[in-house]
Amino acid sequence: MSEKSKKQHTEQGVEPAAPAVSASGEVGPLKRDLVAGLEKGLQVIEAFDQERSRLTISEVAQRANLTRAAARRYLLTLTHLGYVRHEQKVFSLTPKVLRLGQSYLHSARLPRIVQPMLYRLAYSLEEAASAGVLDHDDLVCVAAVSAGRVVSSTLQPGTRVPAFCTANGRVLLASLPQQQVEEMLARLPLEPITEHTIVSKERLLLEIARTRAQGYAVVDQELELGLRTIAVPLKNFRGLTVAAMNVSVHAARIPVEDIVERCLPALLKAQVELSALL
Incomplete structure (x- = not known):
């Protein structure tokens, strides 16, 4: 006016x-x-x-x-x-x-672009892979491929989980302004989902800062016992983070110290290829 x-x-x-x-x-x-x-x-x-x-x-x-x-x-x-x-x-x-969610999955550009890359990633590593976006304080899965590895029921489109204790979530939180992250953690009632869940706000801020600095996040059984994940941000051609992509493994098969060496190179390669399409 x-x-x-x-x-x-x-x-x-x-x-x-x-x-x-x-x-x-x-x-x-x-x-x-x-x-x-x-x-x-x-x-x-x-x-x-x-x-x-x-x-x-x-x-x-x-x-x-x-x-x-x-x-x-x-x-x-x-x-x-x-x-x-x-x-x-x-x-x-x-x-x-379910029609409401399917309308997004069938019409949105992001899931259609990411899904083929997830297939390649999952089957090359023989591990589950997924992509997600932030919705307020939660991480919402928009695409996933199991590659025959059923490691978690949360790895399917439409699943909503707390962002603070997931690898995809921390990658996305790391892309936000620091003040916004601090405000979110200040209002959230952080509760331990497993015995490994980080609920200290000071430690979470350090983990998010580490993710921002190194460009990836590793989360070890904080959301679900036996589930280890490593994630990287998905950026568009302008360099803006629009989603996150992860690989999930079972803790009994891959030690946490080996997940970076085994999975990160493939994730980074997929990240570069997708940046030209997003």
Whole structure:
């Protein structure tokens, strides 16, 4: 809005609509241009997760920060549309919700470009490989190849895991401004997922700094016992990190001190080839 328009609105007693501000402090569209109902409907879907697959209206209201009456209306609407199933007083998601994720995987450019390289990488090393992106504080897998090695159930498209304790996640965190990393770690309730999970914020900052300096990250059984991973950033032709790519091995087969020598050269080669395509 121009300064003249702002002045006219003020003289008429109408304040210009304030722009929406995201959690990261970025200024977005004007609030009047946003559809609040769509935002809240998606929050209702996001209220369900692996630990809470069946929820009552009150539980959805609490997790989505809605009144009970509003949560009921959204749940009934989603049930009518086929995204939610209603059994007595409990609601759960239906497989139709998968269409939302499939729309990204089928239309996004990144998974299509990375998938063939993951095949080459995985089968040349005979290990599992995957690529992921950051979504707020989580790492989301967007492409994966097992190469016959089933080392973890988290290595499949759509899987969401905490970023701070994964190799792909640390590579992506290392690409962010230092202040943003510190703010994220300050607000996160860091909890040990395994006995190896680093939960000290000071140590995590050191690990992220080390990743930034050396250009790769190694994580040893912090997300899952028996799972070791090494990851590198995937950068576009402008040098901006757009994703991360890793190789995952079983701890019983490859010692942590050998993973760099065995897997890093192949990862770096794939990284260079993909940088010309992203």
